[in-house]
Amino acid sequence: MIGTTEAGQKENLSGGKPFNVEEVRQDFPLLERQVNGQRLVYLDSGASSQKPRSVIDRVSHYYCREHANIHRGVHHLSQHATEAYEGVRETARRFLNAGHGHEILFTKGTTESINLVASSFGRKFLNPGDEVLVSMMEHHSNIVPWQMICQERQARLRVVPINRAGELDMDALESLLNERTRLVSVAHVSNALGTINPARDITALAHERQIPVLLDGAQAVPHMHVDVQDLDVDFYAFSAHKMFGPTGVGVLYGKEELLDAMPPYQGGGEMIERVTFDRTTFSTLPYKFEAGTPSIADGMGFGAAMAYYDQFDEQEVIAHEQDLLTYATDQLCELDGLKIIGTAAHKAGVISFVFEDVHPFDVGTILDQLGIAVRTGHHCAQPLMDFYGIPGTVRASFAMYNNRSDVDALVAGVRKAARLLR
Amino acid sequence: MIGTTEAGQKENLSGGKPFNVEEVRQDFPLLERQVNGQRLVYLDSGASSQKPRSVIDRVSHYYCREHANIHRGVHHLSQHATEAYEGVRETARRFLNAGHGHEILFTKGTTESINLVASSFGRKFLNPGDEVLVSMMEHHSNIVPWQMICQERQARLRVVPINRAGELDMDALESLLNERTRLVSVAHVSNALGTINPARDITALAHERQIPVLLDGAQAVPHMHVDVQDLDVDFYAFSAHKMFGPTGVGVLYGKEELLDAMPPYQGGGEMIERVTFDRTTFSTLPYKFEAGTPSIADGMGFGAAMAYYDQFDEQEVIAHEQDLLTYATDQLCELDGLKIIGTAAHKAGVISFVFEDVHPFDVGTILDQLGIAVRTGHHCAQPLMDFYGIPGTVRASFAMYNNRSDVDALVAGVRKAARLLR
Amino acid sequence: MTLPIDAIQDGIIADFGIFDQWMEKYEYIIDLGKNMQPLDERYKREENLVPGCQSRVWLHAELVDRKVIFTADSDAIITKGIIALLLQTVSGQPPEAIGEAELYFIDRIGLREHLSPNRSNGLVNMIRKIKSVASGFSAAG
Amino acid sequence: MTLPIDAIQDGIIADFGIFDQWMEKYEYIIDLGKNMQPLDERYKREENLVPGCQSRVWLHAELVDRKVIFTADSDAIITKGIIALLLQTVSGQPPEAIGEAELYFIDRIGLREHLSPNRSNGLVNMIRKIKSVASGFSAAG
Ligand SMILES: Cc1ncc(COP(=O)(O)O)c(C=O)c1O
Numbered sequence A, B: 001m002i003g004t005t006e007a008g009q010k011e012n013l014s015g016g017k018p019f020n021v022e023e024v025r026q027d028f029p030l031l032e033r034q035v036n037g038q039r040l041v042y043l044d045s046g047a048s049s050q051k052p053r054s055v056i057d058r059v060s061h062y063y064c065r066e067h068a069n070i071h072r073g074v075h076h077l078s079q080h081a082t083e084a085y086e087g088v089r090e091t092a093r094r095f096l097n098a099g100h101g102h103e104i105l106f107t108k109g110t111t112e113s114i115n116l117v118a119s120s121f122g123r124k125f126l127n128p129g130d131e132v133l134v135s136m137m138e139h140h141s142n143i144v145p146w147q148m149i150c151q152e153r154q155a156r157l158r159v160v161p162i163n164r165a166g167e168l169d170m171d172a173l174e175s176l177l178n179e180r181t182r183l184v185s186v187a188h189v190s191n192a193l194g195t196i197n198p199a200r201d202i203t204a205l206a207h208e209r210q211i212p213v214l215l216d217g218a219q220a221v222p223h224m225h226v227d228v229q230d231l232d233v234d235f236y237a238f239s240a241h242k243m244f245g246p247t248g249v250g251v252l253y254g255k256e257e258l259l260d261a262m263p264p265y266q267g268g269g270e271m272i273e274r275v276t277f278d279r280t281t282f283s284t285l286p287y288k289f290e291a292g293t294p295s296i297a298d299g300m301g302f303g304a305a306m307a308y309y310d311q312f313d314e315q316e317v318i319a320h321e322q323d324l325l326t327y328a329t330d331q332l333c334e335l336d337g338l339k340i341i342g343t344a345a346h347k348a349g350v351i352s353f354v355f356e357d358v359h360p361f362d363v364g365t366i367l368d369q370l371g372i373a374v375r376t377g378h379h380c381a382q383p384l385m386d387f388y389g390i391p392g393t394v395r396a397s398f399a400m401y402n403n404r405s406d407v408d409a410l411v412a413g414v415r416k417a418a419r420l421l422r
Numbered sequence C, D: 001m002t003l004p005i006d007a008i009q010d011g012i013i014a015d016f017g018i019f020d021q022w023m024e025k026y027e028y029i030i031d032l033g034k035n036m037q038p039l040d041e042r043y044k045r046e047e048n049l050v051p052g053c054q055s056r057v058w059l060h061a062e063l064v065d066r067k068v069i070f071t072a073d074s075d076a077i078i079t080k081g082i083i084a085l086l087l088q089t090v091s092g093q094p095p096e097a098i099g100e101a102e103l104y105f106i107d108r109i110g111l112r113e114h115l116s117p118n119r120s121n122g123l124v125n126m127i128r129k130i131k132s133v134a135s136g137f138s139a140a141g
């Protein structure tokens, strides 16, 4: 069908279904699991969230009833699969309130989204002496691609400092912006600290100087409403698997005029208009950036994940998660020798902590024996760990399906681990 | 576990289960479908194959019971998922008889595998004036990446001609190899013609001159036994979705010494050893080339797909498919005005044809009304279509689950289409 | 005098109502394609090509007496037949009417699959091109 | 006289047999870690670091009387305890015996998860390093 994929303003997506965590938990089959003979307490959603049954079923149903390769087949299955897949693009457009469907590119995930921009934007717009700005709290996926392209283009990667609470130094950010700055690329929410960065202030400062901004939204999208037009961000990257969707698919949102100006990233079967050995011309957006058969089934599941998320009243979900965060922080703080890493005023989803004289790995191992899944280590943010002078942290990360008993189990587990290990 | 991932010789994988096409069809839920009120006759497996229930169930089960992000978590779910995922790498190693597990890189599919080599090998080994050799029958995914890197590195893309039957001109290939040739990249099996290229002869000719060879195995792996050590090929690329596995995952096999010499492709969360803003060091193989969270669930399904394939006596599968090919070819040839495109002596999986005065698109539309799914168009091989001077072909492609009634339906359908259209 | 676009569409829908088998419908479309006046060779130019079609489709437009006269061709006969239907509806109409028209008949006569975003099919681009040509004329006129 | 590696492994397995709760087992491992002789600071060198561990692990080896004497350390106490068990088994053994040994006890005492290919865990690399040091010594000697 000829869908209208244009939209001026954000449509109200929040379905307004009252949020009830115990009902939500019923939707996630994996949460019924036992681990090491204990009830699973899953506090590693920052690494990857669990999936509701509707997502799992969507993927199966696709394979059982609908599968065909998309975009070039004239037969019914292919046409139907193409419509459904392009429908997911439209869902993602609404989800982010992007202006056009063709500003939504499907990628493998956040990492590929950022690599695409680094490689394609970088080869076009970065020249010797130019600068790219990231921050001290970035995930490696928002550092290494920039190091690689800066080295290739003889450009310079500059780093916005943070304070001990784990907040961006906005004055320093402003003073680092200069006429050589070609792009600012920072996390919307930090995966290691939980800090919510002031995205709109960042785009405002950068845009005063005509500098585009990329936000790494991997940890933001599962926890808050993201409106790319309201943020006025130029690129926005995230992964489906962290927001209740399948592994293997993610999004790069990019403003049309930037994407149009950028050369293609990968070459192949979907992204061409005409190929001869003399001269090849490329497709229009979004196809120019989508070479090869995409993760079709993962895309279908991703559509179901956005629908799942959108059925709830968003404010209630946020309130629930903030409650968990406060409830957990208050209790953990009281434990002797425990120190929270990341105490920003605005946080989402994540509590990181260290223990005096105890290695995070040991805490994680004991918690695992208790059925509590947390992440330990550097969380792919080694420069940040170096900043704090620690080898790593224990990180508990939350999703909407966590409840207060998960927090109680965590606190009891950490207490037990401390007793054993010290 | 410390697995031994080394292997000197090909292990016998063929499970030796007697092949019975009617039983096999029961394993594929989608084949039960009706399309446009007719029994579905699925002859588009070259674009993407259907999936057996074991693959679909493996993916669901993974999400319901096992999902966690892999490689860095100390908790049980993460450890278990990591073991299972690395187990699939070992399955793929055995499937291809690669020498080492770390020579198997997981990618999004054939297109990404080839782009990885073009970008990484290309930036390291291609210099101005150097040459890369492809053939006239390549899929765009094995043309465009080379055009892009050759343009960037001021290298030259040269093209091995073919004869009218659709066979590589091996004398021309040999005479095109010279001291500037840095890589030969050709299809193992052509997706538009079905031609099986003489892979071993190609690697022998190239290796005499120390030139590495990449084989695009997208259309080979679903139809024949591939032993990368026996072929002595340097890179081998394929997609899971064409061989009964999920979309979103594929393989790049590469010889250790080449992969070791190549720089990383994408940067991010999995592929580093140590990140500082001054200097970043990269992981060892295979992780150096696997940035970001992979398609974990697709990987699990891919493992199940290889297991599905391997349970049969391979010779019986090949014999069945060859029978279908001959049976279909013989009947189609008799139709007035029909011309087979691609009449190589060795063919697999594919029959392409054109009709005098009838556009392939029209034939495809009528066949679709009859429930018969074929592909029409240029099959992402425009230079090949230009060679034959045609806008495209009608392509029927087979998988092991097709039977003689599928062929009968095709022949009857084509006859009907011809009557309507001429 | 030309009928309004919607009246023509409704007429086509009524015509197709008599087919109860897809075969008859396609036979009719194929006949329309075969009987369509061929496009003058000199209009088969690059800029008249509709992009993204699996078959080649040319569309030529002229403004005569404030009406847009479309002529078109395709190397695929079914595409050509559907184009014939499209031109029945829009050719000879004022540019403004074309710009505003919603071409619902394609869906209603059961050719919805030809409107799929599947790029192998150029009908969507064909309609876009018709609309943009029309709006070019109304802006100019 | 040192016992053969397998006899030591069987001894460890027997020792662990008395624990019927994971807590007791881990308490014991943690105690082993705490009581392990600290590694001389000068051996905490870059080249003694075992790669790929989430905790840092240093392994130092010397050949004395045709026996390999291992000393080690880690900043994680559970890792250190497991290393203590490993060194009980292999330290003081002839290089050839270490090269040939299959270290089955880790799995048998229920620490299999520490052998996972999950790279957060360096035990696999630790064992590799022990083996490669030993084979270096046997090649040299
Ligand atoms: C802030 C942030 N950026 C990027 C990534 C990388 O995401 P992916 O591994 O899905 O590509 C993550 C995931 O850990 C993250 O938390």
Ligand SMILES: Cc1ncc(COP(=O)(O)O)c(C=O)c1O
Pocket (backbone or CB within 6 Å): A269, A292, A293, A294, B046, B047, B108, B109, B110, B111, B112, B139, B141, B142, B187, B189, B190, B191, B216, B218, B219, B239, B380
């Ligand atoms: C020969 C050949 N190469 C490459 C590809 C591209 O594979 P994918 O789209 O899975 O990346 C295909 C698939 O159509 C193919 O047939």
